[in-house]
Structure formats: structure tokens, C-alpha cells
Amino acid sequence: MTDIQEILNQEKQVIAGGKITAANIGFYKEYGYLTGRGLFSPEAVAELKADTAKIFKGHYGIIEGMLPAGQNESDNDILKKYVAIHFPHKISPVIKRYLAHQPVVDVLEQIVSPNIKCMQSMLFVKGPGKAGQAWHQDEFYIPTRDKSLTGVWIAIDDAGVENGCLWVVPGSHRSGYIMPRVVNNSDEYADVDTIDVSGYSTDSVIPLEARKGDVVFFNGYLLHSSLRNKTANNFRTALVNHYMSAESMLPWDQDGKFPLTEDLRDIVMIAGDDPYAHKTIVEMNHPYLRPEVLNIAKR
Numbered sequence: 630m631t632d633i634q635e636i637l638n639q640e641k642q643v644i645a646g647g648k649i650t651a652a653n654i655g656f657y658k659e660y661g662y663l664t665g666r667g668l669f670s671p672e673a674v675a676e677l678k679a680d681t682a683k684i685f686k687g688h689y690g691i692i693e694g695m696l697p698a699g700q701n702e703s704d705n706d707i708l709k710k711y712v713a714i715h716f717p718h719k720i721s722p723v724i725k726r727y728l729a730h731q732p733v734v735d736v737l738e739q740i741v742s743p744n745i746k747c748m749q750s751m752l753f754v755k756g757p758g759k760a761g762q763a764w765h766q767d768e769f770y771i772p773t774r775d776k777s778l779t780g781v782w783i784a785i786d787d788a789g790v791e792n793g794c795l796w797v798v799p800g801s802h803r804s805g806y807i808m809p810r811v812v813n814n815s816d817e818y819a820d821v822d823t824i825d826v827s828g829y830s831t832d833s834v835i836p837l838e839a840r841k842g843d844v845v846f847f848n849g850y851l852l853h854s855s856l857r858n859k860t861a862n863n864f865r866t867a868l869v870n871h872y873m874s875a876e877s878m879l880p881w882d883q884d885g886k887f888p889l890t891e892d893l894r895d896i897v898m899i900a901g902d903d904p905y906a907h908k909t910i911v912e913m914n915h916p917y918l919r920p921e922v923l924n925i926a927k928r
């Protein structure tokens with residue numbers, strides 16, 4: 630058995646029954662990800678799925694770039710036009726509420742900090758044919774001061790290799806540095822740049838297939854990507870929220886969108902105490918549609 634098959638055979642990469650164990654935490658430290666099975670109930674998934682259609686039909690307001698829906702257009706026909714929306718929690722009370730979904734918070738308190746804030750949400754619909762995201766580390770885009778950035782990737786549809794699930798390089802976060810970026814030449818991805826993963830053996834790069842309701846937690850230094858959705862009819866709806874420890878300030882200017890800042894205060898407190906509460910919360914971000922092709926300023 631190869632090393633990676635051994636990793637994949639380890640039950641401790643899965644949080645079963647909603648309760649994170651010491652073995653799960655050990656796995657997360659070593660490999661940089663964990664899957665929580667069924668952390669969202671079928672009812673919660675259905676609520677998020679219905680809310681996705683509402684958002685893209687303009688129920689919460691028209692976002693720049695949204696195309697007017699034809700009278701006879703089905704939800705799927707409407708959703709097929711889009712890849713994703715950033716900061717949906719700014720308009721959708723449903724998504725805002727699920728930022729603090731207790732089964733997710735229970736895990737974050739163990740792998741991040743008792744004090745947690747959220748600074749970003751992204752809702753991917755990724756319909757048939759839509760491109761994936763090239764190899765990257767999220768801390769390149771969202772720098773924390775204590776390397777606490779954590780992605781929480783919530784499957785709202787089943788996600789497999791064919792419709793463009795997440796891929797990761799287990800353990801790649803342990804390098805502890807931001808890797809160089811090179812030109813992307815693959816049409817699997819929407820991005821103009823990527824991280825070269827050719828130095829990793831093919832069997833150390835793995836897909837994280839998920840069923841709807843599952844949640845993938847991943848470290849902000851973990852190399853991850855997703856391939857194009859190659860199915861004819863399946864969406865790959867996923868809500869991705871990013872969290873960090875509230876103890877760290879957040880020097881995130883969003884690739885020049887905002888003036889350089891030592892601490893972006895457009896956050897949502899999720900658990901525990903905010904040591905910087907005296908600075909108050911400042912609303913800065915507005916939801917926007919993710920373009921089909923991305924340059925470096927992608928999030």
C-alpha cells in the first residue's frame with residue numbers, strides 16, 4: 630500500500646456522528662484537512678439549496694452582472710449562467726445564520742481557537758461545464774497573522790470527481806510558507822495562475838469526494854484545487870466560509886480593493902470573545918459575482 634492509500638484508509642480523517650475526536654484533531658494537524666460527515670441535515674441542505682436559487686433569481690436584490698430571468702426559465706437554467714457569488718451572507722439571512730452552524734462551530738473551536746471570526750463566504754453553483762479553481766493556498770489571499778485561516782467547504786450537492794469536487798495535497802500545509810505561483814496552462818481551471826504541483830507524485834494528490842451535508846475543513850496553507858464540472862446536467866453547489874482565530878488581526882486589503890489595513894474589521898464573530906471589539910465592526914464588502922475567468926485578484 631502506498632503512503633497516501635494508508636492515509637485514505639485512516640478512519641480518523643472523517644468526523645463521524647458529529648463529534649470530533651482527539652484522533653481527528655491529530656489527523657488535521659498532520660494532513661491539513663478533515664471531513665465532517667452529515668454535519669448539515671437534509672433539511673438544512675434543502676434550505677441552502679432553495680436559498681441558492683433565491684439569491685441568483687435576485688430575491689435579495691440584483692447584484693451587478695446578474696442577467697434578467699426569463700419568465701419561463703427554470704431555476705436550473707438561471708443557475709447555469711453563474712459560477713459563484715462572493716459574500717452571500719451580506720444579503721441572505723439564511724447563509725448568515727449558517728455561518729454559525731453549531732456542528733461547524735464545535736469543530737472550529739477544537740482545530741482553530743475558542744474565539745472564532747468569519748471574514749468571508751462564497752457560494753459556488755458551478756453548473757455543467759464550469760471551470761474549477763487552480764492550485765492555491767487560501768492564506769495567499771487572506772493573510773492572518775497566526776496562520777489560523779480555515780476553509781469550511783459545505784457540500785450542498787454531492788461532489789465527485791466528475792462534477793468538480795475539491796482536490797488536496799495532504800500534508801502540504803506543513804511547509805508553512807506561501808508557494809510560488811506560475812502561469813496556468815490548463816483549461817480545467819478558471820485562473821491565470823496556479824501552484825506547480827508536478828513535484829508531488831500523482832498518488833499524493835487526492836480528490837475529496839463529499840456527499841451533500843458533508844463539510845470539509847481545511848488549513849489555509851493546504852494546497853487545494855478543483856477540476857471543471859464535466860457532467861451534462863449536475864451542479865456542484867457548495868458554500869465555502871472562511872474563519873480564523875479572533876486573536877489574530879486580519880491584514881486583508883483584498884488585492885488592493887481596500888487601502889492597506891492592519892486589521893479588516895468586516896467580520897462576523899462566531900464564538901468566544903473578540904479582543905478587538907473596541908474597534909467595532911465595519912461593513913466594507915458587498916456581494917459580487919465571481920467572473921468566469923480570474924486574474925490574480927480573485928478573492
Ligand SMILES: O=C(O)CCC(=O)C(=O)O
Pocket residue numbers: 753761762767780793794795853854855867869
Ligand atoms: O469549491 C471550489 O471549487 C474551490 C474552493 C476553493 O478553492 C476555496 O474555497 O479556496
